[in-house]
Amino acid sequence: MSSQPFRPGTRSIADSNSRRALRACNRRTFLTRRAAFSLLLIAPLAFPLGAQPGSRATDPYLARAKRILSQTPLVDGHNDLPWRIREDSIARGNVDAYDIRTRARGHTDLDRLKQGMVGAQFWSVYTPGDYADSGYARVQLEQIDIARRVIARYPDRLALALSTNDIRRNFKQGKIGSLLGLEGGHAIENSLGALRAYYDLGARYMTLTHNVTLDWADAALDSARHNGLTAFGDSVVREMNRLGMLVDLSHVSPATMSDALNVTQAPVIFSHSGARALVDVPRNLPDSILRRVTTNGGIVMVPFVTGFVSPAVMLYEQSTRPVIKDLEAKYGKDTAAITREITQWRVSHPSPRATLSQVADQIEYVRKVAGVDHVGVGSDFDGITEVPQGLEDVSTFPALFAELARRGWSDADLRKLAGENFLRVFAQAEAVAKRMQAR
Ligand SMILES: [Zn+2]
Numbered sequence: 001m002s003s004q005p006f007r008p009g010t011r012s013i014a015d016s017n018s019r020r021a022l023r024a025c026n027r028r029t030f031l032t033r034r035a036a037f038s039l040l041l042i043a044p045l046a047f048p049l050g051a052q053p054g055s056r057a058t059d060p061y062l063a064r065a066k067r068i069l070s071q072t073p074l075v076d077g078h079n080d081l082p083w084r085i086r087e088d089s090i091a092r093g094n095v096d097a098y099d100i101r102t103r104a105r106g107h108t109d110l111d112r113l114k115q116g117m118v119g120a121q122f123w124s125v126y127t128p129g130d131y132a133d134s135g136y137a138r139v140q141l142e143q144i145d146i147a148r149r150v151i152a153r154y155p156d157r158l159a160l161a162l163s164t165n166d167i168r169r170n171f172k173q174g175k176i177g178s179l180l181g182l183e184g185g186h187a188i189e190n191s192l193g194a195l196r197a198y199y200d201l202g203a204r205y206m207t208l209t210h211n212v213t214l215d216w217a218d219a220a221l222d223s224a225r226h227n228g229l230t231a232f233g234d235s236v237v238r239e240m241n242r243l244g245m246l247v248d249l250s251h252v253s254p255a256t257m258s259d260a261l262n263v264t265q266a267p268v269i270f271s272h273s274g275a276r277a278l279v280d281v282p283r284n285l286p287d288s289i290l291r292r293v294t295t296n297g298g299i300v301m302v303p304f305v306t307g308f309v310s311p312a313v314m315l316y317e318q319s320t321r322p323v324i325k326d327l328e329a330k331y332g333k334d335t336a337a338i339t340r341e342i343t344q345w346r347v348s349h350p351s352p353r354a355t356l357s358q359v360a361d362q363i364e365y366v367r368k369v370a371g372v373d374h375v376g377v378g379s380d381f382d383g384i385t386e387v388p389q390g391l392e393d394v395s396t397f398p399a400l401f402a403e404l405a406r407r408g409w410s411d412a413d414l415r416k417l418a419g420e421n422f423l424r425v426f427a428q429a430e431a432v433a434k435r436m437q438a439r
Pocket of ligand 1: 183272383
């Protein structure tokens with residue numbers, strides 16, 4: 001989850017990525033339709049005599065990508081379907097009403113997962129760190145409940161996965177190994193007991209923070225209070241190691257990343273973060289941390305979040321901040337009025353588009369600095385409202401692998417990116433847990 005719904009009483013939306021949620025979806029639809037119409041006009045002129053480069057039916061790189069993804073499970077590190085269902089304007093958290101056997105309103109449904117050749121999926125059980133109507137744990141339990149009911153509702157296509165063995169077995173059976181990724185350490189409410197209970201309910205990674213700094217860990221998008229992790233934060237990391245829950249450092253500050261890397265005995269993951277050298281936003285990793293991921297043996301799973309992969313989108317989003325601040329000052333908690341006005345503003349100030357090629361650039365940069373054994377994919381579909389051109393929904397993953405094949409990636413390296421790197425990391429974390437529990 002990169003964006004959060006904009007609701008009264010939350011932190012300044014200009015300080016988080018929630019402004020993205022204010023963007024009207026209908027503008028994207030409009031652009032897509034317009035783009036499609038332009039293509040219809042141009043295509044016959046540009047590619048006469050049937051010589052259409054990259055034509056999907058004949059693209060040898062796409063054929064290679066599909067062959068690889070049929071043999072190696074593609075493990076996507078982050079998909080926000082459970083929160084998408086909770087917030088859906090019609091289904092409103094009703095798992096039966098949000099039927100993914102039919103074409104879903106969001107980025108994810110069963111047909112498109114099949115086209116996208118998704119082999120295993122971390123379903124994010126995201127909860128907002130600034131949700132004030134009750135303790136975080138209630139919302140967390142509700143999100144785990146939604147995710148587990150989605151998985152249970154489609155037993156011919158999805159299967160709860162709790163281990164590397166589960167992922168491989170589910171893949172052989174033609175099912176999507178479905179893992180739970182807990183987004184936001186606030187959900188443990190400073191309790192290792194709650195952490196253990198979440199593990200027992202199926203959570204296999206936890207981002208130490210979301211966008212809010214906690215009593216024990218600094219977040220990337222909030223002010224630093226501890227210069228990283230506190231002593232209790234260290235004990236959270238150790239307990240996650242002991243349980244076999246992956247330590248996810250997406251969303252935390254560089255100091256927290258560094259402290260966690262000092263403490264952890266298992267490889268860490270970044271379930272949806274890119275490289276700051278290409279797009280300098282706090283949610284991406286500095287090179288110094290990328291190099292430490294190599295030593296740690298962990299993995300950076302690159303997201304499709306447009307503002308994290310496109311410098312132009314990043315600058316555009318920066319330009320919206322003062323506009324949003326002004327609207328907040330003008331309307332206070334009247335979020336409907338703010339949404340209406342920002343939507344109008346965006347129509348007259350359209351955002352540039354990020355591209356599939358820029359996502360590939362991020363993947364290649366992580367490969368260059370951290371190494372080919374330490375890169376993966378963590379889309380953030382259904383947690384984003386804007387998508388890169390060419391990566392519109394979960395059906396599009398093969399196109400990304402085709403692009404990297406075109407850039408010279410070997411089959412072995414594409415397999416690592418797809419799932420072998422993640423499976424190695426998870427297996428090592430399982431081994432560390434076994435060792436620690438035996439003590
Ligand atoms: Zn997120």
